[in-house]
């Protein structure tokens with residue numbers, strides 16, 4: 001069977017059975033905007049932003065939910081498509097409180113980028129400014145601001161299909177629909193496990209990382225890719241830094257976690273700049289600690305260890321490596337104990 | 353892990369035992385749940401507690417704590433009886449099968465039910481599910497190893513995997529989930545009493561000669577050192593006089609915590625290097641302030657043997673320093689200069705002396721993100737799963753192993769079984785997670801998990817404080833009446849210094865791996 005061929009914007013592209021128009025377009029480097037598509041979760045066509053014009057079809061079709069078919073002729077940016085997209089964007093902007101000035105998502109918001117790209121200005125049919133929206137701010141991890149929610153459903157699929165936590169769903173019908181955790185309770189009183197996948201998936205500023213609020217715009221932050229300090233999964237994280245301070249952590253789209261994190265990896269980093277951190281060496285005198293300089297402390301350690309080694313023998317000294325420090329550091333530690341002190345009493349907490 | 357995390361999604365049957373995966377390795381659990389939900393794969397959970405994974409399971413075997421070997425032997429017996437074992441694989445790649453067959457023969461479903469409480473019919477279903485899967489994967493964690501029979505538990509799981517030809521294939525394997533981020537690396541790097549980096553034995557003259565040459569020293573010690581759990585009792589005996597502890601908090605994490613404190617207090621000299629003044633650091637003569645993961649560079653090795661970069665994000669806080677700098681500085685003062693320009697220079701030395709890491713370089717990690725050892729040459733792509741085609745030691749040996757009762761069984765004075773473990777929002781001794789407001793907000797205190805029936809029997813209501821006592825110590829914490837709990841068993845997390853559960857646990861060790869029996873000890877409870 002010859003490979004199937006379709007035409008997008010005048011150029012032909014081959015595709016495999018089961019691929020959607022969106023898959024083919026993205027695979028060929030053609031940008032089709034979408035607000036609701038998320039990783040390999042089920043396409044829903046919910047946001048209507050990805051509509052395209054297909055020759056012979058009466059209406060515009062959502063590229064994410066339409067299977068590619070042989071001989072299809074697709075236009076992704078025809079005047080009709082652009083007109084429809086503008087309308088959709090305008091409606092989405094009107095559905096909530098999209099004041100970008102103080103929105104956390106400013107600069108990262110996909111709705112904002114679409115408004116810019118299609119030059120959609122102030123919506124004509126905005127909700128009255130006193131519309132009551134639910135704002136959830138009762139825990140130290142996630143804030144939910146329903147005035148920004150565009151009901152794209154990404155969070156729901158991120159939670160249920162990507163993390164499989166099954167904590168949230170689209171609740172209520174029609175005009176009243178909103179994202180609900182079971183029983184329409186706040187996240188803290190629901191099945192939510194604070195993995196933050198919904199936060200990472202949300203295209204707008206409707207779900208926020210609480211401690212990052214007001215801590216800097218995306219363009220002011222530097223990203224450093226590193227490895228989570230908690231469990232043995234070794235998730236890859238992107239740490240967002242501004243002015244030498246950590247602002248937040250997001251899941252890196254890399255092996256092994258493919259963007260996913262858990263509550264510890266995403267929200268557990270505050271120990272780093274906690275006031276309890278040890279900032280100087282301590283030496284105990286008469287049962288109490290006093291601060292000391294590095295030279296004094298290290299000289300003391302070296303002389304005591306030397307003393308015990310020379311008088312009692314190296315086998316009287318033990319050293320514990322750590323499952324929390326790097327490979328390089330563990331290697332050096334065992335080298336120190338074996339080559340410098342002369343003991344094999346070396347172990348770490350693997351067993352615990 | 354013999355195999356990789358991503359392979360789990362393609363495994364036809366995943367058997368999880370002794371791992372509360374959704375709480376202790378949450379991201380790995382997403383691969384397991386996706387396999388079940390979207391790829392129609394089978395999931396068998398063998399676990400006393402009704403952990404969250406149970407709600408995703410095809411089949412849940414709820415064995416009594418400490419009876420894992422009986423259950424797995426029972427599965428193997430059925431598989432052999434029903435001729436579902438992989439005979440070609442056994443003939444070609446393994447040895448000692450006859451001994452295994454003889455030993456497991458007495459583990460009839462009825463006998464297993466007697467020991468473990470697992471219904472015979474469920475055992476049959478599980479045997480077929482596992483054996484008939486094309487590729488089946490076993491996932492386990494501390495729930496399996498923290499028993500006096502821990503090493504045997506692990507061997508038994510390996511037996512099962514080999515019996516069905518599941519070792520050395522994609523999406524199969526025997527996959528221990530390592531608890532702490534760099535436990536794997538600490539082992540790989542020789543943070544063990546008997547081996548140098550890359551598991552080269554200290555008792556092997558050739559290995560010693562190689563390290564002596566590399567390190568420029570005359571004579572390295574040729575004796576096997578003590579483990580952590582061996583060093584502690586050696587202190588009061590006068591066999592250990594000084595300890596240098598980097599980043600560990602044994603006062604909270606070790607079994608029978610009171611005897612740990614007593615022992616550490618007897619040392620002539622104790623140095624603790626950590627990021628906080630932990631319970632252990634408070635006992636030290638000198639405390640050295642270390643930098644956190646965010647303040648230094650290097651590598652971690654995850655549970656699937658993947659070496660991944662750690663990159664410095666911010667400058668070390670205050671006067672704290674990266675551990676490698678402190679160690680090198682100390683070495684210099686002990687008359688052995690360690691002049692490394694940085695972590696990369698140390699890694700270059702690691703590569704030279706550690707064959708499984710030889711092909712990994714910082715440049716490759718930068719370009720490729722992470723590499724799984726063994727990676728013997730710079731052209732080698734890394735090893736996604738182990739034992740392909742052949743075991744590292746030639747033939748895979750079956751071990752014939754019998755069920756043994758845990759060291760301490762409940763009796764009239766201490767009628768309940770206590771097991772310990774982790775909760776989602778906390779980690780280890782809590783020194784990191786308890787200082788993160790979000791995590792602490794979700795799990796601010798130790799709760800004693802108990803069934804509704806047991807709670808009623810002891811007149812305890814949900815949320816009421818209870819006193820839990822073992823032969824070694826006691827603690828008070830609020831009860832959590834939970835559907836997760838097992839009748840006759842309470843579960844207590846070990847993260848909380850206010851309720852240090854390891855005052856109660858038993859220091860009885862697995863004879864080989866020297867892991868304390870955290871998972872089972874006998875206790876009584878009363879309203880506090």
Ligand code: SF4
Nearest residue numbers: 159192193195196198
């Ligand atoms: S934080 Fe995680 S579990 Fe909670 S709703 Fe979001 S995706 Fe679901």
Ligand code: SF4
Nearest residue numbers: 149150152153155202
């Ligand atoms: S919260 Fe965000 S991701 Fe969820 S439906 Fe609303 S806009 Fe979409």
Ligand code: SF4
Nearest residue numbers: 228230231235262265
């Ligand atoms: S994010 Fe969670 S699952 Fe991933 S490594 Fe960190 S603690 Fe483990």
